[in-house]
Amino acid sequence: MISRFSYGKPFPTGAVVRTIEPSRKPMPFFRIRREGTSVSFSLDLTPEEIIFGLGETVRGINKRGHLYESWNTDIFNHSEDRKSLYSSHNFLIFFRRDRLIGLYLDDSGRVIFDLGYTKRSEAVITSENGNLDVYLLEGGQLKDIVHEFREMIGRSYLPPRWAFGYLQSRWGYAGEEEVASVVEKHRERHIPLDGVCLDIDYMVDYQNFTWKKEAFPDWKKFNQRMKDEHIHLVPIIDAGIRVREGYSPYESGLEKDAFCRKESGDYFTASVWPGNCCFPDFLNKDARDWFGDLYRPLLEEGIEGFWNDMNEPALFFTKESMEEALSLVERQKEREDDYEGMWALGSAFGSMANNPKDYQSFYHRTEQGTIRHDYVHNLYGAYMTKATADGIRRFMPDRRYLLFSRSSFIGAHRDGGIWQGDNFSWWSHIRLALQMLPGLNMCGFLFCGCDLGGFGQNTTEDLLARFLQLGVFTPLMRNHSALHTREQEIYRFETWEAMRGTVQVRYALLPYLYSEFMKAALRDEMYFRPLAFDYPEDDRAVHTEDQLMLGENCMIAPVYEANAEGRYVYLPEDMLMIRFRSAEDYDLERMEKGDHYIRLRLHEFPLFVRKNSFILLGKGAESTDELDDSSLTALGWLEKEAEYAFYRDDGVCTCPSLNQGLTSIRLKPGDNTLIYPAATSAKDDSDYS
């Protein structure tokens, strides 16, 4: 049951697609307090109460005990103390034995979540602007709350099947020669690969929708050459448009009046990668249409995937903040001995990026009138995603596209995926990535994954190996790293063959993982879930922070510690463990409900399958194009007959039908493995167009 409560004048964010009339009753459970423009919602917490949700945030699956802020920020250090990351996902569930409350705050401005930080026994959620819709969800189990919420916010984005392949990326790939060499080194060594992401270096002076002619002399030809090798190129697009006469996107943006302006009427500009930039008014439909069409030349060259970056929007500095910092210098010159002044200088120069004042200095022209940016700040990235998605759909309405963004808001889950931001080559970031995933899934962001190996800082061989083992199961499986960090393509390491084995498992499992992903998306369900969602009565499962349920029948438990030779796993029921080393090399162990220490050497990783169910394993391939899912091996621990609804489609159709895509596979107890003769392949029978 969903109830809506309106406060102030909520901005229509577009997050909710179902029409729910505001309730006239007071909101139950919560104490409501107004102070200035803000509205707070307070809830008493019992000691054992757990809080799920908040999507992309730091800390555990249970969000309790910390202070979070929804305020999309380009933050290059996801340490435990951070309040905000790149996205705002204001959906939570308060879970305890005698009470289950889902809460969505549809608020485009800053929201503060004090989830037992100030006082352990109380959650206080504050909308800074006080203009918001609150949706309260009650009834049923955890899964039901999420399902109802997901129906309310609309179906998740469906990527093409090739997007589930392994993607290699690095900030620094300079041109087609380097890209071709990276591809060649994968192909030579038979490391599966489906795509290469191009970071800002492919552009001329980091200007969107340009590419360096000297580095990519014949883009179309190169793109075709890559496609022939089953490789998709995935270029990056940033939010800002460079202020430069003669630069066509700038000129056309001016012409269409598509950029955000300040109160004075002047364009708002700030420095980002290309230098001084204007910022498209993504909250304006005409501006979105204009921006979406800018992708067309790239699409015409054969590109079918993009990643959108810097769309919080990140701002390095504005003229105003620079002038302020420079003025501090004059004062400091007279006070040589003053380290506080020196620190203030360091801070003025070092942190003029993403300055709150700058976000108060420009405006959007929306259907609801002109609105200052900070009131709708958290929508910016989401509406960039919408602009891109609509633009691509206009160009190729019949094929799915790959799109993932750094910044997002609920609603953007219908148009694209996200990556989990600019993480570090830290062991703790494997665990953090895992812990974020169920919160993202709750909000409809199913297509996501973290930068495997870590983006910032230098990776190590063992860290990359363990990151990849998580990546096998995340829908987006991308190895990505930053300029000036250690290069981390698999083939650069002594044990590359073992890491290849890990990627091979991804491809062998891909038909099954794709099936699970599509079913979750088409049914408004979660692909990754906390164990609490499946075992709400099991107190141990409910508190498990480093394992996730995957799809209908599986559980993952990656190793995320340096020099570990294994890890503890809690099995909430009897399960079959598959200990993978490669797609051909794995062992099976029947394990009873309870606690286990599992030996997992550096290149071993487990997948757990519930008793009396099974998964399907293919032969794998070096690209998704070459995958053959007509013959699959079933792996399961069956003590009675089991059934699996296997989903297949052509991997590109935009209106897939769950019914048409499903094939029922039945398996009887007996041998653990069994060849599945897929004569009834949905691929042949169905008509998706």
Add this chain to the structure above:
Amino acid sequence: MISRFSYGKPFPTGAVVRTIEPSRKPMPFFRIRREGTSVSFSLDLTPEEIIFGLGETVRGINKRGHLYESWNTDIFNHSEDRKSLYSSHNFLIFFRRDRLIGLYLDDSGRVIFDLGYTKRSEAVITSENGNLDVYLLEGGQLKDIVHEFREMIGRSYLPPRWAFGYLQSRWGYAGEEEVASVVEKHRERHIPLDGVCLDIDYMVDYQNFTWKKEAFPDWKKFNQRMKDEHIHLVPIIDAGIRVREGYSPYESGLEKDAFCRKESGDYFTASVWPGNCCFPDFLNKDARDWFGDLYRPLLEEGIEGFWNDMNEPALFFTKESMEEALSLVERQKEREDDYEGMWALGSAFGSMANNPKDYQSFYHRTEQGTIRHDYVHNLYGAYMTKATADGIRRFMPDRRYLLFSRSSFIGAHRDGGIWQGDNFSWWSHIRLALQMLPGLNMCGFLFCGCDLGGFGQNTTEDLLARFLQLGVFTPLMRNHSALHTREQEIYRFETWEAMRGTVQVRYALLPYLYSEFMKAALRDEMYFRPLAFDYPEDDRAVHTEDQLMLGENCMIAPVYEANAEGRYVYLPEDMLMIRFRSAEDYDLERMEKGDHYIRLRLHEFPLFVRKNSFILLGKGAESTDELDDSSLTALGWLEKEAEYAFYRDDGVCTCPSLNQGLTSIRLKPGDNTLIYPAATSAKDDSDYS
């Protein structure tokens, strides 16, 4: 067996107290390579090889897979990627089934430890200056290697017994009123407390050896009032001496020619807390004597404990680095659009602290002649400790003093303890603190502990609770936090009574913990050990990263995760678990060798005691002065008679005798608890003077 190998012209660091002649043979095991001035030592590693050591560093107990640098640095963010912290402890053990090598690099300059980072199968250790003694230890077990090393570097510092009490500290305590109020709030609530640390705010303008007359109108009287309440005041002293005419330590330092100079002969100055400072030449004996005597006025006021800070030495900036940064500004003014220039500015102002160039610009006058600071950089803090310790010993030769430092080098373990640096209120820093402890113990630093609750960032109630549960077992048990962070004295939180229970356990265990500490110190053994040291044949124990052996018979396994309701523990043999809630409220469970998940609610924490041994638990008290160890309860799981060598002394004698302090306690199987009638108290029988 120890062999010494000399390279170049080693500077006599004072770390080693035993005379060992250099070997004429080539060093075994390692490949040696010279490049420019540097010398590298390379060793092949088997996949299963473990590396213990390096004292105060980031990462796990097993140091393998990362790149570390010995370069003492004031670093305010102990993230996983850091190479250096505040100390240099160049002792490692390479451990595998068929080979055990201890290695100590007695090198006062920069040393780089590539422990399987560049290549997982190789360790490469590089001395930048190439002037060093290498000590190679072979033969016996892990414990034997450490014991031999510890004999070579001399007996560990012995703090007075009161220093094992709970200490409350905060950067910001402004004067006696605030300190008295903090003490009162502990005493009112019966939270045990033995001392309050005074951070830089007690001084006049942060000038060493001064105190604010308005905040402490009668220091002696206040100190006496505190002592009457069994509270010790522990003031901070920084390394730098402010350049200010009329400021007595500056004037006397000039007079004694005690400050470091530049090549030009001018004094080297840099800005730190008091503003522009000179830096005592701690490597010069006369300067040390002068500095040590500066503590006298404080000692005369009744102070018996100090902490030495900023002695890497930390440098905020020099005039030269400030001028360089300011000159960058002029260039930037002309390039408003240039974000790289802006970043360079931010970096120039923000990171002019601890600039390598500055460390190359001043000199020490040592017995070996004048030497540039960077060649002996890592000794600076250690020799400040020596200056202080010698000064205190001159004043009170018959009583032990409390002294702990931020920076250190092996050798300083004979004169004082350390705290584990300026950590953060991060969950991962509980684990990090635990993982550092055995490495510190290997190097003789037994008296240490981390800032409980976390120094930087804001703590949370549950984080403080879990930090304290580790602190119960660390010799230094101090709650400390930084200015502008959340206040974190125990009484500020809803569940303060439960946290009091935790501190009460510390006091009840104190006679036992003190006994274990003193035995470890007097026998050149470790108080905290990796499990590998006790169970080298047990592959699981050997890889355990989050449990430690404590003293002869115990094991600790603290909870270090947010919202955890328990944790996994591996028992390498049968043990008794004591699950503490307070000194009176605990339960006992006999547990078999193997893996266990142990339920540990927020204010519960375990201590494990080996079967057929026991620990002693007193009644506790609100201060160590009031502790009564004449009647103790023994807790153990005995299936045969067990014996414990209980050590007691007066807690202040400077030459304690192990033999005289020990009392043998025998216990027969039967009840788990038993009153120990301590008629034979060593306190009464022995003569320590």
